[in-house]
Amino acid sequence: MALLKFPDSLNDCVKYSPLKHNGAPLPEAWNIFLQMPAEIPGDSRSYEWGAETDVITKTGVSASDLNSVGAATNAAKTYLTRRGGAELRNKAAEVAGKIMSEESDAIIKAVNRRRGIAEKGHEEMFFNDVGRRSFEFSHEMLAHNEEETNIIRSIISTFQTYAAPGESSNLLEFSHWTYPSSWTISFLNVVSRDEDEDLDNDGLMVNEYLPTIGRCVLKDFNVDYFGEGYATFKNHAPVMVKMSLTFEEMQLLSSVDTR
Numbered sequence: 001m002a003l004l005k006f007p008d009s010l011n012d013c014v015k016y017s018p019l020k021h022n023g024a025p026l027p028e029a030w031n032i033f034l035q036m037p038a039e040i041p042g043d044s045r046s047y048e049w050g051a052e053t054d055v056i057t058k059t060g061v062s063a064s065d066l067n068s069v070g071a072a073t074n075a076a077k078t079y080l081t082r083r084g085g086a087e088l089r090n091k092a093a094e095v096a097g098k099i100m101s102e103e104s105d106a107i108i109k110a111v112n113r114r115r116g117i118a119e120k121g122h123e124e125m126f127f128n129d130v131g132r133r134s135f136e137f138s139h140e141m142l143a144h145n146e147e148e149t150n151i152i153r154s155i156i157s158t159f160q161t162y163a164a165p166g167e168s169s170n171l172l173e174f175s176h177w178t179y180p181s182s183w184t185i186s187f188l189n190v191v192s193r194d195e196d197e198d199l200d201n202d203g204l205m206v207n208e209y210l211p212t213i214g215r216c217v218l219k220d221f222n223v224d225y226f227g228e229g230y231a232t233f234k235n236h237a238p239v240m241v242k243m244s245l246t247f248e249e250m251q252l253l254s255s256v257d258t259r
Contacts, residue, residue, distance in 0.1 A: 046131030
């Protein structure tokens, strides 16, 4: 297993692990450990609702009449029969057709105004979909020597490599990209090894009080090589590097997901 850590002696940290796009392990497993950022992304969940006219509510049919489509249809037929039978239904259809050929909405509003009434709104809230969670991370990596600048460069290179798509080597698909990697993200805390806990590498344990993040894609990756102004070591490597990452969770969460 290949490890990249910054700084070398970690306390609480975030672990980033690239996988194949389908979630399978990479031939050479990479784990990147970075110091816990000053701002940890929150758990923001969004649910898409929209107000639309509920045509069933507009008809005035009660919920009890909607136990089946047949029951609702029979109720409508009974109502029309009581109002005059088939002859009335045919006449109503003829009149409705003439009205609809004109500016029906304007006519209806004009008639209702003379009757002193206005059509009631029949909007209901309809559930549409679930939004995907996104997580933004920002890491400031301050090198204390030239050796640490090489670690920082390797970390940046690893993110760039696995966030980007590849090019297909198949001659039939030479104009296609291959999918970038997916990622897992974990918040880890240092614990003593004598505790009866499931430990990660170097005596680290997953923090169950912070969001459990499902498999993600890395959508945005940005590096600021001179976060605090131009300053370099003798090897010309920058002293301070700021790295920003934006991940989006692949799975949509339902009520059974408690993470």
